[in-house]
Amino acid sequence: MNVENVDLVRMVLDHEVVDGDDVPCGMVDDLELEGGAGSKLTVAALLIGPAAWTARLPWFFPEVARFFVGRGQHRIPWTEAAVVGDRIKLKSTAGALGLDAADRRVGKWLGKVPGSEAD
């Protein structure tokens, strides 16, 4: 980790997550904390995906949003975070963590269109 004190709200939550190759692989949609009152509170994982961000919406919107975007979620252990800066850089690649699943799914269809391999 590159910094000693991490302000979770200002420096982690709602920040972009990139993999070890600097490829974007989501936003920090929520955080999983461990430890209760009186004990040491630690970050257990970064939560990425619709289930995490929809749960943070007010009123009845979580259910409405989940109807459209689903309930998928990835749990990335905090120990995977290599750098906390303008973005959160992970140690592994998106593929190794399963964070590229949605793009691979859509990519199967787009890959059939001529020109999909061009830059």
Next chain:
Amino acid sequence: MKALELFLGILTAVGGFVEIGELTFALNAGSKFQFALLWVVALGTIGIIVYGEMAGRIAAVRKQPVFHLIRERAGLTAGLVTLIAANLVNLMTCAAEIGGIALVWQLLSGWPYRPLILATFVLLALAIWFFSFEWIERVFGLLGLLMVVFVVAAVASRPDWQAVAGGFVPQVPATADPSQTRLFAYFAVALFSSIVLPYETYFYASGAIEDRWTSKDLNMNRVIIIVGSVLGSSLAVALVILGAQQLAAHEIDAELPGTAALGAGIVLGTWGLIAALCGMLFAFGGAAIETTLSGAYNLAQFFGWPWGKFRKPREASRFHAAWLVLLLLSTLLIVSGVDPVQVVEYSIVFAVVTLPFTYFPMLLIAADKRVMKGFANGLLGNVLGWFFLVLTTLAALAAIPLLLMTHGGRG
């Protein structure tokens, strides 16, 4: 090489400055109020320079596009509301541009309107799919430069230059009729909004990252945004002059985009008319592509998907699918029979409502010395940034009441 890049960047900014909304409102502003709204063009141009420069600077220094900043600084809920509003405006603007292209194409060819909408969809989709970002910018930006014919026509129409210069002094025409004052205020807000449309900053910042700008490119960023916007706004000024000189004189109401070309045609003849129509075709085409790509950029940046034309469609498949879906939805909206000019009028008014939500997070980051270090706003940047933030907030508050009170600018 840098000089060539700079030159092309400026030309592209000029060619891409005017789209159907600005064209409609500038012409109508001239035809209804002569030169009295020219100061709004000047004010809007300074506004887009201030925030465009900030967007480009943040993108070059932090490699962060606008919707990262909105999510990071405004938070999830406010950011999501901004995303939905911004993309609805993008969708409506793109639909209007597609309708505008089909109308202009119809004038040039005489072919039926609705099949031309579908042909426009196919051509735009092919252009985005097969062209690189650089080529999209250059082809549509440079061919959009044919719009310069409006400047030639405006000069050739021999306006009273003293009266034109007087239009740059902020003013509200003295009238006993309050409905005329409300109409003037509506056109002032709409013309301002059409110049500072939020998609321009989304696209500009994303484009800076597509073009791999770094902090070494900050001077180029400044020159492109200042010179490009000032020269581009001269097209808007020319449209106001033509509206005042030609449309008002011939009692023509600018209800269709083709009316603008008529203004050039009356002054310059057939070739002026054809050049104006071709210029509009590419200017609207460029704006349609920019709005549809902006929509996809916004989604991808807000949710952290891989994005960019520099990535192969297989590597950024959700981003590429998103622009295709947005382009299709825009086409379906316009093919359903709605009037493109009416769509653009609503989109321009709703656009100004989203502006403060776009500008505020950008200003916070650009002014933050901890994150921008030596590249943070100076005193002038902060003063102008806050001034335009307050101004856009006032315009946002007034926009919808004025739209309702003036019956969409019809008095």
